[in-house]
Amino acid sequence: MNLFADALAWLFSPERLEGPYSLPILLGQHLYYTIVSLLIAAAIAVPAGWIIGHTGRGREIAVAISGAARAIPSFGLMILLVLLLGVLRVPEAAVITFVVLAIPSLLAGAYTGLEAIDRRTVDAARAMGMTAWQVFWKVEVPLGMPLLVGGIRAALLQVIATVTIAAYVNLGGLGWPIIQGIPLQRFDQVLGGAILVALLALIADLLMALAQHAAVPAGIRVQQTARTGRRARAAASATA
Template sequence: MSIFDQISAWLSDPDHWKTTLGIAGIPQRLAEHVQYTVLAVVIAAVIAIPLGAYIGHTGRGGTLVVGIVNSFRALPELGLLILLVLVMGLALALEAVTIALVLLAIPVLLAGTYAGVRNVDRAAVDAARGMGMSEWQVLVKVELPNALPLIFGALRSATLQVIATATIAAVVSLGGFGRYVIDGNSQREFDQMAAGAVLIAALAIVAELLLAGVQWLVVSPGLRKNSRGRARVR
């Protein structure tokens, strides 16, 4: 039996789709994985997007802050998670996982927001100021709407990275699809391990499609066309 047949057999087993004898099924693991992802991305967005917008608008400390935050990308998430659990205790494992995932998502969101605001046409910004708009109005009514394509691109990228990395939650006895990967590896049940990887990939694809749909609805048609044009030029 090929690995693809094994994955198909494991996923089609009804026992894996229901919670029995304390063993969580796929729907519960999906809910856990989505919970970890949404919590981390929302917290990271609340921190990174306003900060990136402020730095992009004012230009103050951009190089320093973006450089420092980008250095977070060199942090090994698994090692950081283990360190946080050792410091905080296993009882706060969810908080430790959330912190690790937030630190993963912040650099992408901050850099995307900063770049989006800084790349807005300066002529449009100057025209807004010439019309008597305050700096807050310039940011909210001119720069942020024009920066939406890059901000959404950063949000999509951060979400996919968090979905993939949330697998490490299983290392500290939490749930999510990582349970199938970690448990399958430790028990030498490679069909379970491979099925877990497929479920994570499927969740990432669905999340990407949903966010792309939201971006299509939120971003104005003119900006969508300009974004495609810039992509072709590059």
């Protein structure tokens, strides 16, 4: 309990707001690498996932790539890329590492979102005279959006957690208090840094959960509410 109190004292110390390693600067660095990596990964994975989900081809390749990317240790990959690219390319090496980490969840969210759509819905849209492009943008993408947002949510949390290791190659971020505090045996600082990373992940998860709920088309939300109401009434009747 004393360690937790020491960690809180470290977090709220006025010194944490001063200097090049102040908490606002470290938070900004953490968010920068997270957002940049996620955007690059989305630009690669989402179109590829949509193509797979729309055409029904290449799913096995996507699963294999996703499995291989998940099996790669992030820390080892970052160190390897730093050695290959050189010390002047450390930011690029770190971003590539985080992009590789984010791609599997984004790719899976993109193609499973389209695969989960009832084919009768797609056939009905075609029967109404929609072109293939209209079916894709007006039917498949909106209906597949909740699962895609779920993939973004998973990728975001993974990247937030992994950006912590960027401090090991002197890129800052909220992992810096942890990396610096361990050899100095400043465990209050280590715990304080861990608390900040955990809070950032929790806030991001909450925001993405709200976004995932909002991504559900209004008509489907109405249907889900109606089904829930019918089940509740049936359960009440059964117990009466």
